[in-house]
Amino acid sequence: MSKALEPAGPSDGVNRWGLVDLFAGCGGASAGFLATGAFDHLWAADNDRWAAATYEKNLGHEVATVDLLEVAESSADVWAAGIRARHRGPICLVGGPPCQGFSSHVKVRGDSRGRNTLYGAFVTLAIALEPEVVVIENVPDLFATRNWELFADARSRLSDAGYRVRARILNFAEFGVPQERFRAVVIASRADHPEVRFPAPTHAQGAFSSVQEWIGELSPVASGEVAEDDAMHQASRHSKATLEIIRQVPADGGNRPIGVGPECLDRTRTSHGGYTDVYGRLAWQTTAPTITARCRTPSCGRFIHPEQHRGLTAREAALLQTFPSNWHFVGPFDDRFKQIGNAVPPLAARRIAEAVLSGGSHSEAGVVEIGDEPIGSSFSVLIPGIRRRGGRLAEGN
Ligand SMILES: C[S@@+](CC[C@H](N)C(=O)[O-])C[C@H]1O[C@@H](n2cnc3c(N)ncnc32)[C@H](O)[C@@H]1O
Known part of the structure; x- marks a missing residue:
């Protein structure tokens, strides 16, 4: 395994959570998870040197500047074993894989299940690592018709690997972020771990942060x-x-x-x-x-x-x-x-991290829960209706 893939720093956690952040960017998601004080940083990666440098400067943890598609294709099991060997507690894998859909390049390489996409690579790494919880953040059009196959295949691969997978569109304004920021969030909980619910809203429409x-x-x-x-x-x-x-x-x-x-x-x-x-x-x-x-x-x-x-x-x-x-x-x-x-707004990431830690029963934030159908051709055309319905895609959501 190349040096860049070796996890850095000791982790003494038996019961503490470990955090692995793929496509970590400048560290928005990690900042929120680490701010809870309950997670030990285990490994982060991004192929952008400036984003990695920002992550390192502010969070004080090294970022592997690697192509995660290559890691998934060539050394997923070795990578996963390296992380598992040094952390005995539960692990949460977070990531914001860019969702480029099925490009002609992918078709040429002949993987009909999207494993050669970055989104597919993330799922390959998740399945190799077997973390207790997987959290994916993406643009809402992950659930649109053109990306549906990508999402549906990822969901069925995670289900086949023993995860309960739920997916929602959230408006991060419901967590106090002063932005109307709709995002796709997928939470997968391993079958032998309590199911993680989406976080409860902290701010209602009309009382969002300004x-x-x-x-x-x-x-x-x-x-x-x-x-x-x-x-x-x-x-x-x-x-x-x-x-x-x-x-x-x-x-x-x-x-x-x-x-x-x-x-x-x-x-x-x-x-x-x-x-x-x-x-x-x-x-x-x-x-x-x-x-x-x-x-x-x-x-x-x-x-x-x-x-x-x-x-x-x-x-x-x-x-x-x-x-x-x-x-x-x-x-x-x-x-x-x-x-x-x-970036994932650190405050929204923190609320998600707290939901990972707490489990429990509470009302869950969200514009819509994703079922067996795509949301349509594009999320942006749905936004005016969502605003009219008080932040939900349809009555009763
Ligand atoms: C949406 S951003 C992630 C933001 C991050 N979750 C945060 O909260 O700051 C997606 C990241 O994927 C990285 N990326 C794109 N292709 C990659 C690849 N092949 N290997 C590793 N990282 C990649 C980009 O550099 C970008 O920082």
Whole structure:
């Protein structure tokens, strides 16, 4: 086994939980699990060197920068044995495998069950490791028609390996994250372990955490400036034309007025009623929209500061993702936003971790429980209906 695959550091846990994080990114999921104080870090991997460096800097644990597809294909059993040999307590395997579906490349390689996809690789590693609990986080379109085969095959492979598998779409705003962030979450519990339930909601619609609560206290910075006391609080330098548009967007939740900015945006807005978020401002008293890798760019969504004339800084984006206020993102300017936008919000991860620890019976958060059918062609078209129904996909969910 290569050095990068060797688990680092001792683990004395007999009864303590061990944490293995695959596709670990900058560590959002791990940060939440480790914050409970009940998990020992066992192993984390990601093939992005900047994300791995951020993980290491803030969490103090080494990240193996390996291609997990290769690990799954060539050494899953050796890898699993190495981890099992050094931890006697229960293990929770978490991961956010990118879901690229069945590409033509995969078809050429001839695996009809998706094992050659990153999602399939994650399941291969899970089955080799046999952790007590497996948690997968992904975009909601994991359950859409085009990805259904990928999900359904993963579910049946885990079931065949003795896991009870449940899948839901959650809105992380229900856990206090100041964002409307819908995500697919799969929780699989090994048959000889108590079944893990989804966490209980802590915040109801109408009482979600607000933008003001999380970024209202930060010092103002102008386009192109960086705060003296925080290198992460740095705003993009916008062009003159962009600044001209931004200045005309009303403060605190305003939309780009018709006639301001590119004409094509007006055409799509009037003919399809769409793109109202483009060049929109965040509102102080509500949640932010989903924070993405593009949130420093006003033309990519509702990402303009409620009052200041600029897109979000990495610090603001990270706080809206519930990272601690001193978290440092390593790497080039744009890469910091990629790491932040990709991450599981640590607060949501913490709630999931607590559910892993507690088991028990409680009401479970969630927009919908996934059954035997895909949710449709795309999740985004369902969002307006979900909002109307108080956060659920259908009555009674
Ligand atoms: C959605 S992000 C995971 C975010 C992470 N769970 C968090 O909370 O910060 C997916 C990650 O998969 C990594 N990745 C993509 N392909 C990979 C591969 N073949 N091997 C290892 N990691 C890979 C990307 O670099 C990215 O950081």
